[in-house]
Amino acid sequence: MSKSNDTIQKTIIVALALCIVCSIFVAGSAVLLKPVQVSNRMLNMKENILRAGGMIGVHPSKKEVEEAFTAVVPRIVNLETGQFVEPSEAGYSSVDAFDQKRVSQNPNLSKVLSSSEDMAGIKRRERFAKVYLVKGDDGIEKIILPVRGYGLWSTLYGFMALKGDGNTVLGFGFYEHAETPGLGGEVDNPNWKALWPGKEIYDDSGNVAVALVKGGVQPESPTARYSVDSLAGATLTSRGVQNLLHYWMGQEGYKTFLNKLKSGEAGNV
Numbered sequence: 147m148s149k150s151n152d153t154i155q156k157t158i159i160v161a162l163a164l165c166i167v168c169s170i171f172v173a174g175s176a177v178l179l180k181p182v183q184v185s186n187r188m189l190n191m192k193e194n195i196l197r198a199g200g201m202i203g204v205h206p207s208k209k210e211v212e213e214a215f216t217a218v219v220p221r222i223v224n225l226e227t228g229q230f231v232e233p234s235e236a237g238y239s240s241v242d243a244f245d246q247k248r249v250s251q252n253p254n255l256s257k258v259l260s261s262s263e264d265m266a267g268i269k270r271r272e273r274f275a276k277v278y279l280v281k282g283d284d285g286i287e288k289i290i291l292p293v294r295g296y297g298l299w300s301t302l303y304g305f306m307a308l309k310g311d312g313n314t315v316l317g318f319g320f321y322e323h324a325e326t327p328g329l330g331g332e333v334d335n336p337n338w339k340a341l342w343p344g345k346e347i348y349d350d351s352g353n354v355a356v357a358l359v360k361g362g363v364q365p366e367s368p369t370a371r372y373s374v375d376s377l378a379g380a381t382l383t384s385r386g387v388q389n390l391l392h393y394w395m396g397q398e399g400y401k402t403f404l405n406k407l408k409s410g411e412a413g414n415v
């Protein structure tokens with residue numbers, strides 16, 4: 147004679163068995179998919195770097211990204227000396243393993259910024275940065291630099307790509323932020339990004355002169371070569387973008403490195 151299935155013990159056993167099967171399935175999927183996630187994240191980062199440098203089309207395939215990235219040489223720079231260093235100086239076994247976000251959070255590898263120093267709103271600045279170089283027949287052709295800073299709601303992370311002169315913009319874009327779509331989020335608008343190539347970062351005295359101009363740039367203005375229209379209806383995000391560029395292109399950021407790269411004192415690429 148069969149017993150009834152409608153007992154508390156059997157209900158609990160079935161519920162427990164279901165929980166175990168589901169948790170094995172979820173944990174197994176997370177473990178199995180982890181390498182895919184890591185490789186997709188790396189691919190995405192490569193695409194962002196290449197896009198800033200104007201080295202790929204709008205919707206590149208994985209193969210196109212990987213192929214184009216073979217022209218890019220990533221190097222670690224000591225921001226204080228402006229010279230290339232081995233990744234081991236920052237505690238990493240290889241340039242690929244170097245994680246700038248982690249370095250910026252490590253008290254031994256970064257410094258706390260006072261409010262007067264912290265124009266980009268980043269709180270701490272790492273001593274080492276990963277930069278990306280593209281070499282040509284006549285030396286360095288492209289210098290692609292990671293930048294970040296606070297907008298209105300969020301930290302914006304992006305890349306500034308310069309020509310080998312360390313001054314003329316090749317491209318500029320963000321790959322992560324949480325500004326409002328249609329307002330600060332217009333940093334991603336291709337029309338706004340198209341305003342950047344050809345602009346210059348430094349004036350003739352070497353001061354950071356790049357600016358976002360509310361109301362639009364007057365083409366005949368003497369500062370037009372450093373100026374880009376600010377984002378309509380998003381003055382605060384625009385100010386954040388200008389501030390982060392002044393920080394990262396200034397003395398506390400890449401200026402020492404860019405000068406040493408030009409004079410050949412940064413070390414061999």
Ligand SMILES: Cc1cc2nc3c(=O)[nH]c(=O)nc-3n(C[C@H](O)[C@H](O)[C@H](O)COP(=O)(O)O)c2cc1C
Binds near residue numbers: 329
């Ligand atoms: C819901 C909401 C979201 C907003 N998001 C942004 C933003 O992402 N970036 C920004 O600069 N301003 C944003 N603003 C507008 C600012 O509050 C402020 O009015 C604006 O920056 C002023 O720019 P304007 O002088 O160009 O009009 C937002 C306002 C509201 C109500």
